[in-house]
Amino acid sequence: MRGDCPAVVRPADECDLLGGNPVRVEAIGYDSLQIATLPGHDLGDGMHIRFTFARALGLHCLVVSAWQDRPTPCSERTLCSAASRTGAWVLWRVLAETLSISAYVA
Incomplete structure (x- = not known):
């Protein structure tokens, strides 16, 4: 994590990611990190994002899952939802x- 986040994060820590996007660390697992976006984040507040690291066929993979606890106006509109999915992709x-370039260089 970059921005004003410490080198070592713990659950319940709050910090701003690069670009001034505030998050709270929700959970840290053996192979995962889960954060929640806070007010002022580019994605809005209340989004949960889990990064899971996996290994398949000798390659390291990053699996990202994201969800919100509450429906948003965009989730009810087909055009808005399609635009949101495209932007997220x-x-x-x-x-x-x-990340792949950074991992290769490291």
């Missing part, structure tokens, strides 16, 4: 490419 694709 582009955002996560950029993140995946950045």
